[in-house]
Amino acid sequence: MNTEELRAYDFLRPVAAPGGIKMRPLSSGSFALLRRTGNLFFKPLEAPGRTAAAASPDDQDHLSAALEYAYIHGAPLDAVLRAAHSSPDVFRAEVFRFSETIPLSSIPEIIREVEQGITAAASQSVEVIPRPGAEDRDSPPNS
Amino acid sequence: MFTLAEKTGWSEEFILWELPLWRALAYQHAALWQSGAWTVAPSPPVEDQFAELTALQIDDDEH
Numbered sequence: 574m575n576t577e578e579l580r581a582y583d584f585l586r587p588v589a590a591p592g593g594i595k596m597r598p599l600s601s602g603s604f605a606l607l608r609r610t611g612n613l614f615f616k617p618l619e620a621p622g623r624t625a626a627a628a629s630p631d632d633q634d635h636l637s638a639a640l641e642y643a644y645i646h647g648a649p650l651d652a653v654l655r656a657a658h659s660s661p662d663v664f665r666a667e668v669f670r671f672s673e674t675i676p677l678s679s680i681p682e683i684i685r686e687v688e689q690g691i692t693a694a695a696s697q698s699v700e701v702i703p704r705p706g707a708e709d710r711d712s713p714p715n716s
Numbered sequence: 717m718f719t720l721a722e723k724t725g726w727s728e729e730f731i732l733w734e735l736p737l738w739r740a741l742a743y744q745h746a747a748l749w750q751s752g753a754w755t756v757a758p759s760p761p762v763e764d765q766f767a768e769l770t771a772l773q774i775d776d777d778e779h
Contacts, residue, residue, distance in 0.1 A: 597733060597734065598734070598735075598736040598737070599736060599737050599738075600731075600732060600733050600734065600735055600736060600737050600740070601717070601731065601732055601735075601737055601740050602732030602733045603733065603737075604737055650733060690736070690737065690738070693736070693737075693738035694737040694738045694741060696738065697738045697739075697741035697742045697745060698741055698757075698758050699741075699745050699748070699755040699756065699757060699758065700755065700756055700757075700758050700759065701748060701753045701754065701755055702754050702755065702756050703754070704754050
């Protein structure tokens with residue numbers, strides 16, 4: 574789906590509910606939580622030369638990342654915030670408990686949701702550049 | 717977040733947890749344009765740019 578189709582049809586998409594679990598969308602808040610909890614799918618790019626030392630993620634790592642994503646977007650928000658701000662062990666235990674309610678057959682759908690969210694967000698990401706020849710004094714004043 | 721909340725009146729909770737990230741970014745882009753900012757697509761990682769520049773230099777040396 575290209576950017577124009579995304580803009581036109583995203584409003585019409587039903588709420589994602591893999592395995593019957595209604596999920597909130599990938600949002601700025603959930604993105605911050607995924608980063609905070611070190612989700613594999615949302616890790617910042619490593620600096621050159623540092624990736625070689627880390628072990629390559631395997632299928633189990635991808636499954637864990639998908640379940641964490643489902644937990645952060647599918648469990649009650651208060652519980653998710655509490656777990657994400659406690660120890661990594663508590664967070665993992667909560668994800669494990671939640672994952673027992675997710676049918677294994679819904680994992681591909683969760684991964685499709687992750688991909689769709691990342692692709693859509695990346696397509697809208699921009700950087701601000703200075704106008705050619707403009708200087709700080711040309712900026713609008715603070716009100 | 718502040719800009720979106722100011723321009724739309726949406727609550728902080730809605731923007732943080734219910735508004736899809738891609739739409740928040742699209743609205744932020746629109747707000748930047750409205751305020752006169754110039755925007756471009758994000759740059760590729762520095763190492764990619766360095767590889768491209770090195771390739772250009774090699775190509776130039778050969779001619």
